[in-house]
Amino acid sequence: MTDAPATPAKRYATASDYVNLMKPRIMMLVVFTAAAGLIAAASVTQTPINPLMGAIALLAVALGSGAAGAINMWFDSDIDAIMTRTSTRPIPSGAVPREEALAMGLIMSGVSVMLMWLASNWLAAALLAFSIFYYGVIYTMWLKRSTPQNIVIGGGAGAFPPVIGWAAVTGNTPLDAWILFAIIFFWTPPHFWALSLLAHGEYEKAGVPMLPVTHGAKATRLQMLLYTIVLVPLALTPVVTGLGGWIYAVTAGALGAVFMTYAVRVFLSKAGDAGCTAAEKKLARSMFLFSILYLFIVFAALIIEHATGLYFAVKGF
């Protein structure tokens, strides 16, 4: 007897299956961080942007994110069928044929890039096209199955949205935009590894070389701590450049302290080890959920400061 998954029962695709193909939860975070880049750019550079064009640019980012998600699900349908967490996705559950997912991903990629170009400029459109390529090809087809550093390098794909949002307004990508990129880039490993500490058995079954599978849970907890040590001060650099004011400084500082506490507690625990307790598993899960909240609130602070005029510069910088 083999471990091959059983042929899924035939069911008929609904609209929600196609929505799920676009990974809507990731899309929300992507659009939110792109909006932060867009709003901050308009405020910092005093560049007016037509609100309708801004909304269409964000829609293009959402479509681009959905396109990358569909391409990812098309390519990964074999391993998704093996892992319990992903076995109910539209392709392994038998609702959507693989070819349809690929076609949808490719068409949406073209539409999103074209819309972005129409609504803003070629640089934003090129960055959007590159980020789709980065996630759909570099991460999904190459890195994910070949190196334990997959989500570190692949995290770059998810870090592009604020840069795209910034470029959509100004037509360039200054240091501030790349600082926002770096925040998401260094946030991704502790965020994702917190989840993979809990699901490393599944990744092992599917043959995906996630860090806890290849180097063990202890090495992963250490890496999570190191990335968090880089992330927390990095998240405060917008205050130094003048991008973030008091609200941002207090928010990023307070949440950074909580994030660091989680990273230290997880590092000292045995989360992900064979004999770890339910409480330790819960701790890793809490860190995963908190990391999502962290990114949302830190970028929300930027949006609030720049969209509502509540920006108060921190003196001394």
Add this chain to the structure above:
Amino acid sequence: MTDEKEPYAGEFMDAPHIAPESIAARKKRNVWLGLALFSFVVLVAVTTIVRLSNTDLSEGAGFYYSNSDSRTPVGEAPALPPGMSEEQAAPPAGLKPDEVPE
């Protein structure tokens, strides 16, 4: 004598049976696809209208007119023909801009 064989029996394939649920699902998908296409057309139209209405189409202002660097920008004197000096090209002394010599 009658032929008991069904006419054309075995000469045509049976029509495939499509479950009513499948047809309903396909209809729904088609409606969504139609709406998505319509939305795309509307978005492109709106974007184009907004972009064009925000564009200065006057000569020398950009978009259609300034793509070529060889064009003389509006308000700037054209280059002198070879061999002509600035003095030769200057208007007669005392001529006011609005006066037309008789």
